[in-house]
Amino acid sequence: MIRIALICICLLFTAESFSQKVNKEDSITLRKIFDTALLNGQSYNWLDHLSNNIGGRLSGSIQAEKAVNYTKEELDKLGLDKVWLQPVMVPKWTRGRAEYAYIETAPGITSIANVCALGGSVSTPAAGLKAEVVEVQGIEDLEKLGRDKIEGKIVFFNRPMQANLISTFSSYGGCVDQRYSGAMEAAKYGAVGVVVRSMNLRMDDLPHTGSMTYGDTPASKRIPACAISTNDAEYLSTALKLKPDLNFYFKQNCKVYPDVQSYNVIGEITGSQYPNKYIIVGGHLDSWDLGDGSHDDGAGCVQSMEVLRLFKEINYRPRHTIRVVLFMNEENGLRGGRKYAEEAKLKQEEHIFALESDAGGFTPRGFSFDTDEANFQQVLSWKPLFKPYLIHYFEKGGSGADIGPLKDEKIVLAGLRPDSQRYFDHHHAANDTFDAVNKRELELGGATMTSLIYLFDKYGTKTSLTEVKN
């Protein structure tokens, strides 16, 4: 009898924890946050300036410097408790004159190919580089082919992004090794250059740049690497079938300079109960240089600024110290993210929660959490609060590159997960521009982030030592 009663209590308890109860005060606060963002959001205006008046913000560029000054000024206007610049040395790589490439199927018979240098690539010789091409479907093909078939040639990495995955970030993850390590690996077999199919699910003429590494390859053995548009990748592949000994020519004029001084931009509202416990929200202020970096990651920056502005706007005084951090140099170095974490450790600042938005300014669908089960269960208990806003995705997974270095056993890390279908149409390409951002979608993202931070601020995390008093 007692056993049965216990089972009953257990079952009831389970039913209770499953019932989608919503705290009324929280529900009202979320409604205020979304109303304010949709009726009077600032993300879009800030992004307009960042994208159209400043433009692409490659680390070490004058635009990156302008963006630091602009966002600091805007944070100053919000009446936060503290706004400052955190110095960080960043790499400076420049693209130089526009790249030029062609496919030569017979002497003098050429067709232009749309390419761009990968970020960090060395230049070609001044007269450009011309060589035969060997097409591969990935790094693992290099060993199969061997030095014989690769030496003196340009390696063409042509494995496309897998189109049947629902998360386009998964498709990206399955391909990006070609771009990141392709040149380093191909050089080991004597290749003279590398052409990589753009990380783009769509067929179009735009090459997509992105970071790459030479690892510990000595300077004399580094080979130039470029991305080619998906249309031209298909064309090159077809042409190779008809004419395996065709030549590919490309010329690029990149240059690496000594590191330069730059900054993370930081603003904070001091916590009323736990001024020495930190919740941070951020995106990265640098971008690639081909577009204006609206989705990657102007969107994440302005949404993160908006979190603090919305708290002010709805008169919410946080219990913990809430910081916005606009990280410098995510794209080609992660120096900002590393610097922030290093200093936080040095100052023994306890960070309980960090949220990054770096997946585009599209309609928010939810969050991905890098945390333990107890914290994740707490997050799931908040899910019903988000239902009216069609925010439904709460899963375990990665968070964001810039906040990664903060990882320890206690901190909860999370990444905003917007709809990903269109992201790689624009990612690192010339069409990552302001016109590709919809105001409502962008502002909804900021409201969604603000809501989650409000909840973490109010209820704390399960791993933070201090009880939050409500």
Add this chain to the structure above:
Amino acid sequence: MIRIALICICLLFTAESFSQKVNKEDSITLRKIFDTALLNGQSYNWLDHLSNNIGGRLSGSIQAEKAVNYTKEELDKLGLDKVWLQPVMVPKWTRGRAEYAYIETAPGITSIANVCALGGSVSTPAAGLKAEVVEVQGIEDLEKLGRDKIEGKIVFFNRPMQANLISTFSSYGGCVDQRYSGAMEAAKYGAVGVVVRSMNLRMDDLPHTGSMTYGDTPASKRIPACAISTNDAEYLSTALKLKPDLNFYFKQNCKVYPDVQSYNVIGEITGSQYPNKYIIVGGHLDSWDLGDGSHDDGAGCVQSMEVLRLFKEINYRPRHTIRVVLFMNEENGLRGGRKYAEEAKLKQEEHIFALESDAGGFTPRGFSFDTDEANFQQVLSWKPLFKPYLIHYFEKGGSGADIGPLKDEKIVLAGLRPDSQRYFDHHHAANDTFDAVNKRELELGGATMTSLIYLFDKYGTKTSLTEVKN
């Protein structure tokens, strides 16, 4: 003791029905459907032709006729069991020469306003119409103002769409009476014309057309009505504050012709078990004339065609007869929808489920169901199957205009619900064009629809009299 045991069983049963069990065969079929749509979907190619080679398809236009022929030919190619045209007479209204309008704040001091005639509006006098303006926030303001303040004037309906609603269709629903009935109502107070703020959440220069009615207003008392862009609505409102007696001028050259012959386009796969029980899926083939009708509702048409193509492609032989219906004349008459229902009734065809896609070709989020609790609970039991595809929205609500006339006590009606944030940026305006459609988002919609129809075909509805044998 027995009571406690019963409670336990009850609780266990509840827990069981709540557990998100997924039928493995269904899970595999949905994966096949999504894979095929994403790797080899046809919706985007069909829409390319419909939008770029044919264009806007106003009822009674040559483009509408071309669209009927094109889609019939394409359905013929799919090897369906039957493809045919269902004759229906449709209204023919033409816009005529481009509209022209200006705001005159003093004699000779004018600024151009972007307007377009509302669909079905009468023409202005040949020389145009110029009058003072009275601004209102809705139809209910007319009675408050009274004939004194309205007679001889142009009524300017300027209530904006409410921006803080998450569903933009709700915002639309809260405003569209101004467009639909504004002219009819204002004429009762002696107004000479009507200008309506475009149904658009964004500030831009594009006027958005749409249907309107004169009800039983006699021809001699019908006043012309146009839509004005949101930017110009704001400008006009501001100008009126500074100069309440300014004049507004507009000129439009619309014309109504006698009804013309047109068609619903229908194709079907005959059911293997229940050939006389019908499941239909459709969109509307007509569109407004300003853009090319890609989102409204070219998208819905090609997605509906794709449902039958995907069944063929994955070798699924449906138990019920599955029909695609491309309805004619949703925008300004609903003649196609009415005709289809009328004939179905006449032939005593039992329709068990109807699904419409008429909310744009954006990332699908789920469905809205017009049905009873038993059928809705069955739908909810399928929800876990859709989780891998991020399809999460299953709610009771409306379905689609064209399938509405089929409503009876037994049929389940549903509407696809894509992400709605960008829809009204394009709806009924010159920028409802192919370039605003993303291939992946569009194809995902078709796959989502196919999956739901597969489940209804396999399990039947709770209101259909026949048991489905599995």
